[in-house]
Amino acid sequence: MKDKKFRKMIIILAWILVWHIVAVAVDNSILLVTPLQVFKELLSMPGDPRFYQTVGLSLLRIGGGFLAGFAVALILAALGSRHTLLEEVLSPLMTLLKAVPVASFVVLLLIWWGSSFLAVAICFVVVLPNIYINTLEGLKNTDRQLLEMAKVFRLPVKNKFFYIYRPAIAPFLYSSMKVSLGMCWKSGVAAEVIGTPDYSIGEGLYLSKIYLNTAGVLAWTAVIILLSVLFEKLVLWLTDCFFQWQPACGRLVPWEIVPEKPAGRLEVSHVCKSFGAQQVLSDFSAVYEAGQIYILDSPSGSGKTTLLNILAGILKPDSGGMEGGGMCSMVFQEDRLCLDYSAVKNVELVTGNPVQARVALEELLDPGTLEKPCRELSGGMKRRVALARAMEAESEYVLLDEPFTGMDADTRAQAEEYIRRKQKGRMIVLVTHVPGSAGILQ
Numbered sequence: 001m002k003d004k005k006f007r008k009m010i011i012i013l014a015w016i017l018v019w020h021i022v023a024v025a026v027d028n029s030i031l032l033v034t035p036l037q038v039f040k041e042l043l044s045m046p047g048d049p050r051f052y053q054t055v056g057l058s059l060l061r062i063g064g065g066f067l068a069g070f071a072v073a074l075i076l077a078a079l080g081s082r083h084t085l086l087e088e089v090l091s092p093l094m095t096l097l098k099a100v101p102v103a104s105f106v107v108l109l110l111i112w113w114g115s116s117f118l119a120v121a122i123c124f125v126v127v128l129p130n131i132y133i134n135t136l137e138g139l140k141n142t143d144r145q146l147l148e149m150a151k152v153f154r155l156p157v158k159n160k161f162f163y164i165y166r167p168a169i170a171p172f173l174y175s176s177m178k179v180s181l182g183m184c185w186k187s188g189v190a191a192e193v194i195g196t197p198d199y200s201i202g203e204g205l206y207l208s209k210i211y212l213n214t215a216g217v218l219a220w221t222a223v224i225i226l227l228s229v230l231f232e233k234l235v236l237w238l239t240d241c242f243f244q245w246q247p248a249c250g251r252l253v254p255w256e257i258v259p260e261k262p263a264g265r266l267e268v269s270h271v272c273k274s275f276g277a278q279q280v281l282s283d284f285s286a287v288y289e290a291g292q293i294y295i296l297d298s299p300s301g302s303g304k305t306t307l308l309n310i311l312a313g314i315l316k317p318d319s320g321g322m323e324g325g326g327m328c329s330m331v332f333q334e335d336r337l338c339l340d341y342s343a344v345k346n347v348e349l350v351t352g353n354p355v356q357a358r359v360a361l362e363e364l365l366d367p368g369t370l371e372k373p374c375r376e377l378s379g380g381m382k383r384r385v386a387l388a389r390a391m392e393a394e395s396e397y398v399l400l401d402e403p404f405t406g407m408d409a410d411t412r413a414q415a416e417e418y419i420r421r422k423q424k425g426r427m428i429v430l431v432t433h434v435p436g437s438a439g440i441l442q
Contacts, residue, residue, distance in 0.1 A: 016035050019034075019035055020034050020035055020036075023035075029214060029215070030212050030214055031214070032214065033214050033215045033218065037215045038215050038218045038219050038222065040215070041213075041215040041216055041218075041219035042219045042222060042223075045219060045223070050199065053199050054199045054200060054201060054203070054204060055201065055223065055227065057199045057200060058119070058188075058189070058192065058199075058200050058201040058202070058227075059227060059231070061117075061119040061120050061123070061188065061192070061197075061200070062119055062120075062123050062184060062185060062188035062189070062231075063231060064120050064123075065119060065120040065121065065122065065123025065124045065127070065184065065188060066123050066124075066127050066180070066181070066184045066235075068120070068123075068124050069123060069124040069125070069126070069127030069128040069131065069180075069184075070127055070131055070177075070180075072124075072128060073127065073128050073129075073130075073131035073132035073135060074131065074135055076090060076132055077131075077132050077135035077136040077139060078135075078139070080132075080136050081136055081139035081140060087136070090132070094128075094129040094132055094133060095129075097125055097128060097129040098129045098130075098133075102122060102125075102126065102187045102190065102191075105121075105122060105125050106118065106122060106190070106191050106194050106195075109121050109122065110194070110195060114195075115194075115195030115196065115197045116195075116197055118191045118192070118194070118195040118197070119188045119189075119191040119192050119195070119197070119200070119202070121191075122187050122188060122190075122191040123184045123187060123188045123191075126180065126183050126184055126187045127180045127183075127184055130176045130179055130180045130183075131173070131176050131177070131180060133176070134172040134173060134175060134176035135169055135172060135173055135176070137172050138168050138169030138170070138171070138172035138173060139165065139168065139169060141168055141172075142164060142165055142168040142169075143164070143168065145332070145334060145336050146164045146336055146338065147160075147164065148314050148332075148336075149330075149332065149336040150164060151313075151314070152312050152313070152314065152328055152329070152330050153329060153330075153349070153350045153389075153393055154327065155349060155350065156249075156250040156251065156352075158247075158249070158250040159249050159250055159349050162246075162247055163249075163338045163341060163345070163349060164338065166243065167243075167338070167340050170243050173239070174236075174239070177235065177236065177239065178232070178236070181228070181231065181232045181235060181236075182228065182232070185224065185227070185228040185231070189201055189202055189205070189224055190202070192205075193205050193206050201220060201223065201224060204216070204220045205217060205220045205221075208220060246341070246345060248348075248352075248354070249345070249348045249349050249351075249352050249354075250352055251351065251352025251353070265287060265288060265289050265290060265324045265427075266287070266288040266311065266322065266323075266324045266325055266397065266427065267286075267287050267288075267322065267323045267324055268284060268285055268286045268287075268288075268307075268310075268311070268320070268321075268322050269285050269320055269321055269322070269323070270283050270284070270285055270319065270320040270321075271283075271284045271285070271307075271310060271317040271319070271320035271321070271322070272284070272317060272318045272319045272320055273303070273306055273310065273315065273317050273318050274318055280303040280306045281303045281306055281307060281310075281317070283320070284303070284307065284320070285320075288397070288427050288429060289427065290396070290397075290425070290426070290427050291423075291425050291426070291427060292427055292428075293423070293427075293428045293430065294427075294428065294429045294430065295430050295432060296429065296430065296431045296432070297431075297432050297433075300433055304401070304431040305333050305401055305431065308330070308399045308401050308429065308431060310322065311325075311328070311397075311399055311429065312328050312330050312399055313328070325396070325397070326395070326396030326397065327394060327395045327396050327397075328395055328396070328397055328398070328399060329350070329389075329390045329391070329393035329394075329395035329397075329398050329399070330390055330398070330399040330400070330401070331383075331386045331387055331389075331390045331399070331400045331401055331402075331403045332386070332401055333401045333402060335374075335382040335383060335385070335386045336386065337374045337382055337385060337386060337389075338374065339373065339374045339375035340373055340374075340375065341373060341374065342370060342371045342372060342373060342374065343361050343365060343369065343370050343371075343372070343374060343377070343381075343385045343388075344357045344358050344361060344370050344371065345357075346374060346385055346389055347360060347361060347385065347388050347389045347392055349389070350389055350392065350393040351392050351393065356392060357388075357392065358370060360388045360391070360392045360422075361384075361385065361388050363388075363414075363418055364384040364385075364387065364388055364414065364415065364418060365381060365384055365385070369381060378406070379405070379406035380405075380406035380407045380408070380411060382406075383403060383404070383405050383406050383407065384407070384411070384415060386403070387400070387403050387415060387418070387419070388418075390403075391418065391419065391422040392422070395426065396426060396427070397426055397427040397428070397429070398423075398426055398427070398428045398429075399428075399429050400419070400428060400429070400430040400431065401431045402431055402432060402433055403415065403419075403430065404416075404432070
């Protein structure tokens with residue numbers, strides 16, 4: 001690492017030496033000045049009281065335009081991801097904003113608004129489509145299985161935003177921000193040069209050009225580069241802090257946990273479900289009583305998972321219906337965990353209580369694994385996290401789709417005991433791929 005930094009420094013010094021040699025050979029301070037002359041010009045700038053006001057106001061204009069475009073883009077992307085019509089209406093506008101040259105916007109905005117807010121408007125126009133398009137793409141790529149999980153567990157909006165949507169948009173937002181930050185400064189300063197508002201870096205560049213002060217032009221350019229780098233580092237650092245922040249999870253407020261239907265028995269009547277030409281359930285009927293444990297151990301492909309998804313409200317039957325129910329919790333056929341976050345955080349998502357989550361997980365997992373990101377856990381460990389999430393959630397009935405996958409005999413016995421203790425009078429419908437295991441929880 002030190003060798004690489006040293007080599008990089010040598011390369012930079014070599015280019016500065018080349019610059020100096022060329023400037024001496026040209027011997028014309030209007031065409032090209034030496035690095036030392038630029039450095040002297042830079043040192044003289046802070047002595048001018050106007051310098052700080054100029055830098056501050058330019059930073060305010062360009063930073064304000066960036067933040068305004070960033071905020072509006074996020075809001076429009078969030079709305080567009082939920083409303084297809086709005087996305088369709090905005091699509092040609094964003095394409096136009098990306099395609100029209102910045103110079104055209106500068107001329108039009110000079111005619112409409114004048115020079116005072118030109119840099120702000122140009123930065124806004126440059127940032128808006130980049131952030132909007134990438135954020136919208138991130139939202140569209142949100143894991144649909146996690147969204148189904150959130151729907152089943154009725155996760156509060158806060159939990160869904162921070163732990164499902166936020167990780168999904170992170171890579172898209174990072175890439176678009178890096179591009180937008182650089183473009184923002186280039187276009188913002190260019191707008192200041194054309195509009196030349198008072199106390200602006202663009203005005204300083206323009207005056208240096210008028211007076212044929214090449215050293216001044218290069219000195220102001222160095223100031224722009226420095227401000228751009230510092231602003232980018234600050235914005236990306238704040239963004240990193242936001243994506244690494246793990247706020248406490250909210251929990252359902254009282255009116256959100258009132259069952260849509262009265263708790264108690266579940267009655268499935270004449271349900272049929274097909275996927276294309278394959279009929280999975282045909283005229284299926286069953287009654288599930290509160291407080292009972294039901295084991296579904298029919299052969300693979302007989303529609304067990306499909307039935308559980310219908311009971312959870314994830315799928316709608318082609319015909320027939322279901323009566324009764326209430327709030328549901330579930331272990332899905334897949335783990336459906338937020339893999340970037342710890343086991344404790346995954347259970348806290350549904351309980352709103354990290355202490356309760358930790359106590360529950362300590363019954364199933366080694367305490368040393370509880371704070372590791374779930375992507376680092378083994379398959380059996382992930383399954384136990386999913387089981388704890390289902391059993392700790394407030395619900396009237398629990399659906400368990402092959403909850404013992406990846407567990408050895410001892411771990412499975414431990415998980416079965418955990419289910420018995422956590423049943424608390426709830427109905428449990430458990431799917432297993434092991435035939436003849438109807439008595440495992442009796």
